[in-house]
Every structure is written in C-alpha cells, then in structure tokens.
Amino acid sequence: MSILVYIEQSEGKVKKTSLEAVSFAAALAAQTGEGDVVAVALGSIDDQELATVGTAGAAKVLHAGDSRLDAGLIQAHASAIAQAFSKVGAKTLVLAKSSLGDAVAARLAIKLNAGLVSNVVALPDTTSGYKVKRSIFTGKAFAETELTTENKILAVKKNSIDLKTDGAPASVESFEVELADSDFASKITATERATGEVLLPEADIVVSGGRGMKGAENWGMLEELAKTLGAATGCSKPVSDIGWRPHHEHVGQTGVKVAPSLYIAIGISGAIQHLAGVNSSKCIVVINKDPEAPFFKAADYGIVGDAFEVVPKLTEALKAEL
Amino acid sequence: MKILVCITHVPDTTSKIQFTADNTKFDTTGVQFIIGPYDDYALARAVELRDQTGGKLTVLNVGESETEPTLRKALAIGADEAIRVNSNPKDSFFVSKQIAHYAKEGGYDLILMGRESIDFNGGMVHGMVGELLGMPSFSPVMKLDVDGTKVTMAREIEGGKETLEANLPLIAGCQEPIAEWKIPNMRGIMSARTKPLNVVEAVSDETQAVATSYELPPAKGAVKLIDKDNVAELVKLLKNEAKVL
Numbered sequence: 306m307s308i309l310v311y312i313e314q315s316e317g318k319v320k321k322t323s324l325e326a327v328s329f330a331a332a333l334a335a336q337t338g339e340g341d342v343v344a345v346a347l348g349s350i351d352d353q354e355l356a357t358v359g360t361a362g363a364a365k366v367l368h369a370g371d372s373r374l375d376a377g378l379i380q381a382h383a384s385a386i387a388q389a390f391s392k393v394g395a396k397t398l399v400l401a402k403s404s405l406g407d408a409v410a411a412r413l414a415i416k417l418n419a420g421l422v423s424n425v426v427a428l429p430d431t432t433s434g435y436k437v438k439r440s441i442f443t444g445k446a447f448a449e450t451e452l453t454t455e456n457k458i459l460a461v462k463k464n465s466i467d468l469k470t471d472g473a474p475a476s477v478e479s480f481e482v483e484l485a486d487s488d489f490a491s492k493i494t495a496t497e498r499a500t501g502e503v504l505l506p507e508a509d510i511v512v513s514g515g516r517g518m519k520g521a522e523n524w525g526m527l528e529e530l531a532k533t534l535g536a537a538t539g540c541s542k543p544v545s546d547i548g549w550r551p552h553h554e555h556v557g558q559t560g561v562k563v564a565p566s567l568y569i570a571i572g573i574s575g576a577i578q579h580l581a582g583v584n585s586s587k588c589i590v591v592i593n594k595d596p597e598a599p600f601f602k603a604a605d606y607g608i609v610g611d612a613f614e615v616v617p618k619l620t621e622a623l624k625a626e627l
Numbered sequence: 628m629k630i631l632v633c634i635t636h637v638p639d640t641t642s643k644i645q646f647t648a649d650n651t652k653f654d655t656t657g658v659q660f661i662i663g664p665y666d667d668y669a670l671a672r673a674v675e676l677r678d679q680t681g682g683k684l685t686v687l688n689v690g691e692s693e694t695e696p697t698l699r700k701a702l703a704i705g706a707d708e709a710i711r712v713n714s715n716p717k718d719s720f721f722v723s724k725q726i727a728h729y730a731k732e733g734g735y736d737l738i739l740m741g742r743e744s745i746d747f748n749g750g751m752v753h754g755m756v757g758e759l760l761g762m763p764s765f766s767p768v769m770k771l772d773v774d775g776t777k778v779t780m781a782r783e784i785e786g787g788k789e790t791l792e793a794n795l796p797l798i799a800g801c802q803e804p805i806a807e808w809k810i811p812n813m814r815g816i817m818s819a820r821t822k823p824l825n826v827v828e829a830v831s832d833e834t835q836a837v838a839t840s841y842e843l844p845p846a847k848g849a850v851k852l853i854d855k856d857n858v859a860e861l862v863k864l865l866k867n868e869a870k871v872l
C-alpha cells in the first residue's frame with residue numbers, strides 16, 4: 306500500500322506546493338505506516354526533473370506522459386489519477402490546493418468514493434478515528450473534520466508543512482493511462498499565462514498595492530521592490546476592478562488567497578475582505594500614510610508614511626542588504 | 628435554456644467569526660447572512676443569460692428554513708423560482724448528493740455555482756455534482772458565453788487564464804469578473820414575494836467529512852512601527868527577527 310500524490314508542473318518544473326504535498330504525504334506515511342509515497346505526474350515533463358521529487362520524500366514517480374494531458378483538462382486529469390490510485394492500491398491521495406487540483410480532487414472524491422478535505426493545514430490526528438484540521442471562513446477559523454470513508458483525499462494548503470529536502474532521488478516509471486473521448490469533452494483553445502514571473506499563489510514573498518498607489522503608472526516602483534525580493538506582485542480588488550492590474554493579481558476574499566512568508570501591503574487600507582486573503586501569511590508589513598488604517602492591526606511591522614517616499618527607500622535599503 | 632444556480636446562505640464577509648457550545652457550533656449572534664459572494668456572481672450571470680436566451684432560472688439551496696430570506700433575495704435579483712432542500716448541509720458530499728438529485732430531476736442545461744462557499748471554502752460541490760451527473764465541470768470560471776449549445780469560458784489558472792470550449796449541459800463554478808453583482812430593485816422585491824419557493828426533502832443521508840469542532844487562530848500581537856526615515860531598521864528586523872528574507 307502507498308500514499309499517492311498528484312503533482313503539478315509549471316513551465317517544466319514541479320511546483321513547490323506539490324513538493325509540499327509530497328512532504329506532507331511522507332510525514333503521513335511515517336505516522337500511519339501506510340507504506341511509501343508514490344507521486345503521479347501527467348503530461349510532458351522531463352524524467353530527470355521528476356526524479357527530484359524524491360528529495361521531498363517520494364519513493365517513486367508514475368509518469369503518464371500522454372501529451373493530451375499537457376493541458377489541464379479537469380476530467381482527463383481526474384480519470385488518469387483515478388487509474389493511478391487503483392494501480393498502486395492506494396487508500397489516500399494527497400495534493401496541493403490549486404486551481405486545477407481543487408477541481409480534479411472534487412471529481413475524484415466521487416470516482417474513488419473518498420472523503421475529501423480541502424484546505425488541510427496539519428497532519429491528521431489518527432489516534433482515534435481520522436480527524437483533519439482545515440482552514441475555514443477564509444482563514445478566519447479552523448475546523449476539525451472527521452473522515453469516515455476508507456479512501457481519503459487531502460488537499461493541502463500552502464505552507465502547512467516544512468518542505469522535506471533530504472530524500473533520495475525517486476525512480477521514475479512510465480504509466481499508461483486509458484482515456485475516453487468523454488474525458489476530452491472540452492477543449493482549451495488558448496492559454497495566457499505570465500511566464501518567467503513568480504506566480505502569486507506560489508510566491509514566498511508578495512508585494513501588494515492598493516488604491517493608495519493612485520494609478521497603474523505608479524506600479525513600476527512596486528515591481529522594482531518585488532524584483533529585488535524575488536517576489537510576486539498582488540493588489541486589492543478595486544485595483545483590479547479599475548484595471549490598473551490584471552485580475553489574477555487580486556488578493557482577498559473574492560480573489561487569490563496567499564500564504565507567503567512575507568506579505569508587504571502598500572497603500573491598502575486592510576478591509577476585512579482583503580485580510581481574508583492574506584491572514585495565512587507568516588509576516589505582514591504594512592506601508593500606509595494613514596496611521597488609523599485597519600491593516601496595521603493585522604500587521605507585524607508597519608511604516609506610517611507616503612508610499613511614494615518609503616517604497617523607493619525600502620528598495621534601496623534591501624539592495625544594500627541582500 | 629433551463630438554468631440552475633446553487634446558492635449558499637453564509638455570514639456577511641465582515642462578520643466576526645465565533646463559536647459556542649464548546650466550540651462545536653457557529654455563533655450566529657449578530658451575524659447578517661448573505662448570498663455567497665461567488666454564488667452572487669453566478670446568479671448575476673445566470674440572470675443575464677436567461678434574459679438573453681429566454682427559458683427559466685431556478686435557484687437552489689440546501690438549508691433549513693432560515694435560508695429562505697436568502698432565496699427570496701435571489702428571486703428578487705431575477706430568478707424565476709426557488710427550491711430549498713430542507714436539511715442542514717452537513718458536508719460537501721451530502722450537499723452534492725441533494726443537488727445532483729434535484730438537478731437531474733429538473734433537467735437543466737446549465738448549472739452555475741460559486742467557485743467556493745465562503746464558510747467552508749471547499750470549492751468542491753461543483754466537481755462532485757459534475758461527477759455524480761456525468762457532466763463536465765469547470766472552476767474557477769471568470770467568463771461564460773452561450774451560443775446555441777456551445778459554451779465558451781475563461782478559467783483562471785495560476786498567473787493567468789485559459790479559454791475553453793465545451794457543450795451544454797455543463798457545470799461551472801463562477802468568480803468575478805463573470806458579471807457584476809446585481810442589487811434587487813423595488814419591482815424585483817415585490818415580485819419575489821409571489822414567485823414559487825418549493826421546499827423539498829433530502830434524498831440521501833450519507834456524509835463523509837463532517838466538521839466536529841472549531842477553533843480560532845491565535846490572536847495577533849501588536850504591530851511594531853518603524854520610523855519612515857529609518858527603513859534600514861525594517862530590513863534588519865525582517866532579516867534577523869522575523870527571519871523572512
């Protein structure tokens with residue numbers, strides 16, 4: 306018996322959040338004695354890259370290289386993962402929460418008759434029964450959830466476990482999947498994706514701007530700061546509503562939920578709906594000219610001041626230090 | 628076209644989250660309930676599509692009687708009829724079973740939901756219903772147009788979006804900017820009173836992942852303020868104290 310992990314790639318590299326999922330599964334296997342960890346990767350990706358998944362704790366990677374799986378078609382991916390699940394005789398599937406992962410996991414829950422818990426933030430408590438802690442109310446609370454099915458799916462939230470980095474390279478085995486026409490009932494006709502940039506949901510540091518930035522033309526300053534830090538850029542909802550920034554950068558209750566080590570909020574008031582998207586950050590820095598801005602209450606560090614003055618200085622100071 | 632929109636009845640996004648009875652129950656004291664913000668986007672788009680293509684728009688909620696004002700609001704926004712599956716929504720699987728049953732019975736061409744509920748944030752019900760009905764499901768969908776039976780969608784992916792084509796019937800979990808939230812007008816509110824709101828019973832009792840207790844995150848310490856003329860100090864703190872650089 307093994308624990309199966311569904312890993313995703315971005316630009317030919319296994320996503321860091323997927324490596325976290327593998328680390329989570331490795332820790333879970335050690336806890337429950339559920340055997341080893343087998344990862345499954347879909348679509349074209351280098352086998353050498355896949356072998357590195359071993360460092361996070363996978364013994365083996367099943368690779369279904371069928372190029373029809375390159376596109377993130379939800380049904381096709383769900384079918385392929387279900388086949389991997391029965392091939393390895395797994396009872397537990399672990400994956401990282403993501404736009405594709407969530408959609409695939411939900412279909413798999415029915416296919417595998419598996420109880421599904423999303424937003425998992427800690428290893429399950431298996432002392433009596435099987436209880437999983439998950440984040441609810443958009444990070445404002447946690448729920449202990451009792452899983453009563455034999456098969457289980459856990460969708461792990463970012464930063465919920467330390468990344469394991471000392472495992473041995475994994476063996477990579479190719480794996481044939483059978484896909485039906487109905488798996489391809491939809492067709493992806495175009496993909497627009499920022500390339501080479503740090504992706505917001507994955508980022509370890511996020512530099513985010515609000516309406517206090519006054520206009521799209523002032524984002525150069527934030528991009529410069531982000532570049533210095535190797536950070537992704539984000540924004541508040543009004544900023545993407547007005548069109549100063551693209552929609553996929555919008556952070557909050559109705560946007561991307563981030564969980565970086567460091568979140569720097571610049572000219573954002575800190576409305577409760579914005580905070581809901583950032584409350585899983587390890588450290589929050591707020592730069593706002595209004596000392597009464599609610600964001601300061603949620604911050605670890607704050608600077609009361611004009612962003613147009615403070616941000617360039619901060620970038621300079623960071624360049625000197627890093 | 629027959630459209631079904633599944634809506635949640637959830638605490639307003641500004642609500643203070645608290646629990647009672649030994650942390651086993653959500654404390655509703657002083658809480659205002661709303662249509663889930665993502666469900667509200669789904670509903671707004673559904674109203675536009677119904678107005679465009681004709682047909683009928685049904686809203687459905689799995690919930691106890693206290694959710695009826697929320698369903699009435701959806702009727703005021705423009706739905707033609709409402710269904711309430713009279714039961715406490717115990718977990719996503721339970722909810723999905725109910726929705727799948729009534730969706731099948733209603734023979735809908737298009738089923739719109741929110742990307743996720745804002746209480747349990749599972750983002751699961753659309754996929755589960757899709758699999759139960761053997762229908763394709765897509766989420767998070769930020770654009771959806773229907774031309775005959777052909778549907779064109781934009782789905783958000785990390786760092787961008789993809790454009791998809793599929794055929795009716797299908798299920799989509801919606802998010803902005805699929806449409807703008809609609810506020811009910813006076814006429815809508817008046818007519819909502821007389822539109823049908825049918826209460827039906829749960830068809831299955833099965834659950835898989837029920838929440839047994841709740842907890843709040845630890846309180847945040849006070850913010851450390853740094854003088855705006857001394858940003859180097861902030862860099863030091865981030866490096867040596869917070870250890871995030």
Ligand SMILES: Cc1cc2nc3c(=O)[nH]c(=O)nc-3n(C[C@H](O)[C@H](O)[C@H](O)COP(=O)(O)OP(=O)(O)OC[C@H]3O[C@@H](n4cnc5c(N)ncnc54)[C@H](O)[C@@H]3O)c2cc1C
Nearest residue numbers: 515516517541542557558559572573574578579594595612
């Ligand atoms: C159901 C619902 C869902 C929502 N979802 C989201 C969401 O997901 N994400 C989100 O962000 N919002 C969301 N909102 C909107 C939210 O309520 C706020 O309106 C929004 O977050 C405010 O954005 P902001 O802080 O950029 O703008 P403002 O509130 O206008 O704040 C601008 C801030 O910039 C500061 N400022 C101005 N000039 C400067 C300067 N020169 N230097 C430094 N600081 C300056 C000001 O002091 C102020 O604090 C939602 C609202 C609702 C009702």
Ligand SMILES: Nc1ncnc2c1ncn2[C@@H]1O[C@H](COP(=O)(O)O)[C@@H](O)[C@H]1O
Nearest residue numbers: 633689716740741743744749750751752
């Ligand atoms: N109790 C419910 N009644 C009706 N629809 C629901 C219910 N719970 C969830 N949904 C729908 O499923 C979507 C996703 O919910 P969830 O999987 O809980 O995040 C929501 O946005 C709603 O459209």
